[in-house]
Amino acid sequence: MPDRHPTLLQPYSERAKTATHPLSRYLFRLMDLKASNLCLSADVITARELLALADKVGPSIVVLKTHYDLISGWDYNPQTGTGVKLAALARKHGFLIFEDRKFVDIGKTVQMQYTAGTARIIEWAHITNANIDAGKDMVRAMAEAAANWKARIHYEVKTSVSVGTPVAGQFEDGEEQNNNALDDRDSDGRKGSIVSITTVTQSFEPADSPRLAKTNEHGDELVFPGIEEPPMDRGLLLLAQMSSKGCLMTKDYTQACVEAAREHKDFVMGYVAQEALNSAPDDNFIHMTPGCKLPPPGEEENGHVEGDGLGQQYNTPAKLINILGTDIVIVGRGIIQAADPPSEAERYRRKAWKAYLTRLG
Ligand code: BMP
Numbered sequence: 001m002p003d004r005h006p007t008l009l010q011p012y013s014e015r016a017k018t019a020t021h022p023l024s025r026y027l028f029r030l031m032d033l034k035a036s037n038l039c040l041s042a043d044v045i046t047a048r049e050l051l052a053l054a055d056k057v058g059p060s061i062v063v064l065k066t067h068y069d070l071i072s073g074w075d076y077n078p079q080t081g082t083g084v085k086l087a088a089l090a091r092k093h094g095f096l097i098f099e100d101r102k103f104v105d106i107g108k109t110v111q112m113q114y115t116a117g118t119a120r121i122i123e124w125a126h127i128t129n130a131n132i133d134a135g136k137d138m139v140r141a142m143a144e145a146a147a148n149w150k151a152r153i154h155y156e157v158k159t160s161v162s163v164g165t166p167v168a169g170q171f172e173d174g175e176e177q178n179n180n181a182l183d184d185r186d187s188d189g190r191k192g193s194i195v196s197i198t199t200v201t202q203s204f205e206p207a208d209s210p211r212l213a214k215t216n217e218h219g220d221e222l223v224f225p226g227i228e229e230p231p232m233d234r235g236l237l238l239l240a241q242m243s244s245k246g247c248l249m250t251k252d253y254t255q256a257c258v259e260a261a262r263e264h265k266d267f268v269m270g271y272v273a274q275e276a277l278n279s280a281p282d283d284n285f286i287h288m289t290p291g292c293k294l295p296p297p298g299e300e301e302n303g304h305v306e307g308d309g310l311g312q313q314y315n316t317p318a319k320l321i322n323i324l325g326t327d328i329v330i331v332g333r334g335i336i337q338a339a340d341p342p343s344e345a346e347r348y349r350r351k352a353w354k355a356y357l358t359r360l361g
Contacts, residue, residue: 020265023235039063041332047073055168058093060345065098083124094224099125107141129237136260143267146234235269243291244311276325290330321355
């Protein structure tokens with residue numbers, strides 16, 4: 001880690017002013033607003049669990065990370081499917097969606113995997129990531145694809161969608177998920193509240209978009225207060241270092257990621273890494289770090305957490321943020337496997353935020 005790079009001592013609200021990428025500027029502001037530098041890695045096995053978890057933990061997080069390909073029952077419908085429902089929850093709770101796809105291939109292939117195919121990741125994930133072992137041109141290819149998508153979506157108005165903001169209760173009753181999402185069976189008004197009219201692209205529009213008021217009867221309830229909608233830009237994180245034991249990524253590879261990030265500042269938001277990689281005076285990339293776990297309540301000060309026996313290695317939020325200089329900690333099983341995930345998420349949020357405040361001094 002570079003010695004005391006200026007960004008390590010700057011509040012996120014200040015970094016929001018100088019970050020190059022519009023989505024990074026937004027994310028820094030969101031972190032400041034929610035007092036959160038926590039990302040939930042939502043590695044559950046069904047779409048229903050994913051949406052229920054996102055709804056419950058949403059208030060504590062600023063990023064929700066998915067692996068869409070480990071989720072059964074993922075509904076690929078581009079207008080009413082799981083991605084759209086997740087986007088609605090992101091609007092409601094104020095978090096960004098990060099699909100941890102780790103793209104790696106020739107440029108043409110990753111363009112197609114990113115924008116088309118079954119999952120159409122670009123449509124619902126604000127952020128995705130890439131392993132650049134295939135070479136830096138891959139980043140350029142993805143940047144081009146994202147720019148083309150943005151130009152197209154800007155002019156595209158889709159009005160045929162009927163999906164509201166799902167609520168956790170909808171996914172907990174053991175029923176199969178209703179793909180039409182127009183579930184008004186419950187007389188308590190809770191399920192009924194998901195019936196509303198919206199559009200796919202609305203999830204990514206500014207809250208003051210004239211289309212919102214016209215098309216969404218519950219518009220105000222569904223948008224997280226205090227900040228506008230995220231910009232429609234898409235962002236990439238470069239997988240610069242991994243948390244796993246025996247990881248083969250070399251210093252040269254990590255350095256190539258740093259160079260690629262600087263060459264594509266309009267598209268690369270930062271890194272998935274194990275330490276801060278900002279070193280040039282004007283570097284202001286954002287760092288997200290997995291391999292994070294807290295000891296059980298009461299034992300936090302001991303600091304050491306065992307790995308998972310399958311190569312995963314863990315560090316505490318205090319070490320990752322305060323000592324190694326990351327910005328956002330990514331936590332999966334530490335929260336998901338807790339008896340009460342929302343309150344455990346709050347414990348992580350508090351610890352991670354405290355570590356950030358300690359770093360600022
Ligand atoms: P957990 O907190 O349950 O160990 O989950 C970590 C998550 O972060 C997983 O989704 C994994 O794929 C991801 N991840 C990681 O653990 N280490 C890395 O270096 C990069 C990752 O994306």
